[in-house]
Amino acid sequence: MATIYDVAKAANVSPKTVSRVINGDAPVGKKTRDKVEAAIASLGYVPSLAARTMRSNRSGLVGLITGAISLAPDSSEFGGLPDLIIVQRVQRVLEDNGMSLLISDTGGKQERVADLMRTFTEHRVEGMLYVGDYHKRVDLPPFPDGTKLVLANCYDDAGTPCVLPHDRLCQKMLVEALIAKGHRRIAYLSLSNDIDATRLRTEGYRDALEAAGIAFDPDIVIPADTRMSDPQAEVQLLWDAIERIMADDHPPTAICFGNDRIALRAYGILRSRGLRVPDDISVAGFDNHRLIAETLYPQLTTVELPYAAMGVRAAHMLLSLIKGEEAPSEPQLVSGPVCWRDSVLPRPASVTNINDIASLGRKSS
Amino acid sequence: MATIYDVAKAANVSPKTVSRVINGDAPVGKKTRDKVEAAIASLGYVPSLAARTMRSNRSGLVGLITGAISLAPDSSEFGGLPDLIIVQRVQRVLEDNGMSLLISDTGGKQERVADLMRTFTEHRVEGMLYVGDYHKRVDLPPFPDGTKLVLANCYDDAGTPCVLPHDRLCQKMLVEALIAKGHRRIAYLSLSNDIDATRLRTEGYRDALEAAGIAFDPDIVIPADTRMSDPQAEVQLLWDAIERIMADDHPPTAICFGNDRIALRAYGILRSRGLRVPDDISVAGFDNHRLIAETLYPQLTTVELPYAAMGVRAAHMLLSLIKGEEAPSEPQLVSGPVCWRDSVLPRPASVTNINDIASLGRKSS
DNA sequence: CGCAAAAATGACACCGATGTCATAAAATGC
DNA sequence: GCATTTTATGACATCGGTGTCATTTTTGCG
Numbered sequence: 001m002a003t004i005y006d007v008a009k010a011a012n013v014s015p016k017t018v019s020r021v022i023n024g025d026a027p028v029g030k031k032t033r034d035k036v037e038a039a040i041a042s043l044g045y046v047p048s049l050a051a052r053t054m055r056s057n058r059s060g061l062v063g064l065i066t067g068a069i070s071l072a073p074d075s076s077e078f079g080g081l082p083d084l085i086i087v088q089r090v091q092r093v094l095e096d097n098g099m100s101l102l103i104s105d106t107g108g109k110q111e112r113v114a115d116l117m118r119t120f121t122e123h124r125v126e127g128m129l130y131v132g133d134y135h136k137r138v139d140l141p142p143f144p145d146g147t148k149l150v151l152a153n154c155y156d157d158a159g160t161p162c163v164l165p166h167d168r169l170c171q172k173m174l175v176e177a178l179i180a181k182g183h184r185r186i187a188y189l190s191l192s193n194d195i196d197a198t199r200l201r202t203e204g205y206r207d208a209l210e211a212a213g214i215a216f217d218p219d220i221v222i223p224a225d226t227r228m229s230d231p232q233a234e235v236q237l238l239w240d241a242i243e244r245i246m247a248d249d250h251p252p253t254a255i256c257f258g259n260d261r262i263a264l265r266a267y268g269i270l271r272s273r274g275l276r277v278p279d280d281i282s283v284a285g286f287d288n289h290r291l292i293a294e295t296l297y298p299q300l301t302t303v304e305l306p307y308a309a310m311g312v313r314a315a316h317m318l319l320s321l322i323k324g325e326e327a328p329s330e331p332q333l334v335s336g337p338v339c340w341r342d343s344v345l346p347r348p349a350s351v352t353n354i355n356d357i358a359s360l361g362r363k364s365s
Numbered sequence: 366m367a368t369i370y371d372v373a374k375a376a377n378v379s380p381k382t383v384s385r386v387i388n389g390d391a392p393v394g395k396k397t398r399d400k401v402e403a404a405i406a407s408l409g410y411v412p413s414l415a416a417r418t419m420r421s422n423r424s425g426l427v428g429l430i431t432g433a434i435s436l437a438p439d440s441s442e443f444g445g446l447p448d449l450i451i452v453q454r455v456q457r458v459l460e461d462n463g464m465s466l467l468i469s470d471t472g473g474k475q476e477r478v479a480d481l482m483r484t485f486t487e488h489r490v491e492g493m494l495y496v497g498d499y500h501k502r503v504d505l506p507p508f509p510d511g512t513k514l515v516l517a518n519c520y521d522d523a524g525t526p527c528v529l530p531h532d533r534l535c536q537k538m539l540v541e542a543l544i545a546k547g548h549r550r551i552a553y554l555s556l557s558n559d560i561d562a563t564r565l566r567t568e569g570y571r572d573a574l575e576a577a578g579i580a581f582d583p584d585i586v587i588p589a590d591t592r593m594s595d596p597q598a599e600v601q602l603l604w605d606a607i608e609r610i611m612a613d614d615h616p617p618t619a620i621c622f623g624n625d626r627i628a629l630r631a632y633g634i635l636r637s638r639g640l641r642v643p644d645d646i647s648v649a650g651f652d653n654h655r656l657i658a659e660t661l662y663p664q665l666t667t668v669e670l671p672y673a674a675m676g677v678r679a680a681h682m683l684l685s686l687i688k689g690e691e692a693p694s695e696p697q698l699v700s701g702p703v704c705w706r707d708s709v710l711p712r713p714a715s716v717t718n719i720n721d722i723a724s725l726g727r728k729s730s
Numbered sequence: 731c732g733c734a735a736a737a738a739t740g741a742c743a744c745c746g747a748t749g750t751c752a753t754a755a756a757a758t759g760c
Numbered sequence: 761g762c763a764t765t766t767t768a769t770g771a772c773a774t775c776g777g778t779g780t781c782a783t784t785t786t787t788g789c790g
Contacts, residue, residue: 015777016777051415261656380747381749384748419747
C-alpha cells in the first residue's frame, strides 16, 4: 500500500506538502497541487487513518453496542427489529459527519458489554452508543470518567445521557384518536406488566380516557403478552384475554394492542371468533411496524414509536458530546405520530359497546 | 489516555518490557510482570490499536457494506430484514476471531459503495463484505487487486467470491414436502419475475413436480408481487392472482407464496373469501421470517432461507482469505430446512383439487 | 526598484506501539 | 569455578502521518 512518502517522491515534493494537498490546511501552488494529485491518482494512494489517529488523537470511529441485532442467539428469531432502525439512523448521521461506526452485538449477554467497551477503547473510539432492545433500565459496567456515552431506548441509574421513547404520550395520542372517531368503550390488551413501557402506556391510555371524561375500567385492561418465546403460549394468553373482554357486559368497540405483533395475532383470533375487522371491531396496534401494519389486511392503525427520530437524536447528542458540549441531564423524550389505516371504523355516539352494532353477525369459530 | 510509556515509568521498566507483558511474546520475570500488571491496572491503560496497526499492518478491522439496514431511506419501512441476520452472524464470527466490524449502509444508493470502500481502506480494514438485500447480481465499483472481498446474498460478473442461497433446492424441498402430504394440485404465487430468485425457485417448484410425476400447469403459477412499495397495489395484485387460481377448473388444495410476507397478506384475503386456512386450503410461505411465521394464526409452514448459515459461511470465507488462503471460484450455495407448522393439512390421495373437499364451506366475502 | 508581507515549501520531531539487536543477569554443564 | 547457554531486559529505529518552525519564493506597494 502506497504511503505519503511514495507520493512525495513521485511528485518530487516533501511529504508535508502532500499532506497539505490532502487536507487543504495550507495554501499549495497550483502546479504543485496538480503534480501531487496526479501522483496520488496513479499510485492509488489512500491515507492511513491509523497514522493520522496517532498524531491527532481523532480516530473517526464511534462504537455502538446493541443486543438488538439478535436477542435469541441460536435461532433466526428477531426480537429486536425496531432497534435496528435506531442503529441504521445512527449510522447515517455519523457517516454524514465523517465518522465510521463500529458495531458490536452482545448476543443477549449483558456481561459481554465490558469487553466490547474495552475493544472500542483499544480502537480509540471518540464516543459510544448503547442501544436497548426495548425501553428498559440497564446496568452498565463501570467505565472511566470522560467516556462519551449516550444511551438510546434505555436508561441507567447513573444518569448517563439518554434518549427514550415517549410511550405515555404516544399511547395517549392513539387513544385520543380512537375517541375522536366516536369510540367510548376501548379495551387495552397490553404488553407484559414487568416492562417499563407497559406502565407508561397504560398511563397514557388513562390520560386520554380522563381527558374525554370516560371512566377507566380495569376489567378491559389486560396484559396479553409474556416475554417468553413460546408462540403457542402467547396465542393462548391472547385468546383468553380476548375471550374475557368480549364476554364483558359491555364489550368494547375497539381494542388497543400492546404492539403490532400482538395485533397481527389478534386478527386471526378475532376472525376465528367470527368478528370482522374493522366492521365488527376496531383494532389498533403500537410501533408502526410497517412490515406488519401495511401488510396486514385490512391495514393496521397504529402509532409510530419514533425509533428513527431516536436514532438521529442520539447520534446528534453524541456528536455534541464529542465536540465538548454539555449533555442534557434529563432523558430526552421523543414521540411519534398516529398512523391512520383501515382497521378502525368511526362509531356514532349512540354505539356505546359492541352489542349496539346492528350489523353484527357473529359466527362460531 | 495513558500510554505504554506511562506504564513503563510507573513500573520502572522499559516500554518494550511492558509490551512483552501485554503480548506474551517473550518471557518476563515474575516480579517484573507483577509490577507491570499493577501499573497497567492502576493507570487503566488500554493499548492503542492505531499504533499497533502502524507497525504490524494488522488493523483488526473488517468492513461490511449493506443496503440491508434500510432500503427505504425516508421511512421506517424494513425491506431488508433477513439480511440483518447475515450481518449479525458475520459480526459474531468475526468477534470470536478477534476482529471488529465496521458497518456502512448505502441507504439504497449503489453509487455510494465506492466511497464506503474508500473509507474502509483508510481504516486499513483487513477485508470487506458486501451483503445484498436479496439474491441478486450487483455491480461493484472497481477496486484494487488484492482487496479481500466476499459477497453474501449477491454475486457479480467478475467472479468475486460469494455465498448464495440455494433458492432452487429450498423451493424444491418445500414443494416435495407438500406433495408428501398428499397435495397434487399446488399453485405458486411467486415474487416478481425480474428477480433471480423467482426463476430459481420456479425451477425448484418444477423439479419437485417432475420428480412426483405431476404436470406443470402455468395457469396456477403467477407472479403476485411487484417491488413497488405501494401496499394497496400489492394487495390488489395478490387478490387478482388468488381470484384467478381459485376460479380455475381445478383449484389447488395448496398455495405456495413467494415469501412469508405475501402469505401474511394472503391470510386476510383468503379469509375474506371465506376460505379457512388450513381446513379449506393449505398455505406455505418462504423465508421462515419468524416474526411472521410464528405470529400468524395458524402458524405458517415455510422454508428457511439460510441467512444465518450464509453469514457464518461468508465470514469464514473472508477469514481464510485474510489468512492468505485461496477462495473457491464457484458460488457457495447454502440451503435451509422446511419449517413445518399449522398452515398445511394432509390431503388423502382422492382429493385432487379443492372442489373435492367435502367439508368445504364457502362464504361470500 | 527595494523592501515588507504573504505564499509556498521543506526539515524535523513526534504520536504509541513493536521489531531487531545488544547486553546484563541467571542457570547450566563439566 | 569458569565458560556457555538461556533468560530477562533495554536501546533504538520504525510504521505513516501531522504539528511546529524555518526558509525560500512570490507578490504588493510606496
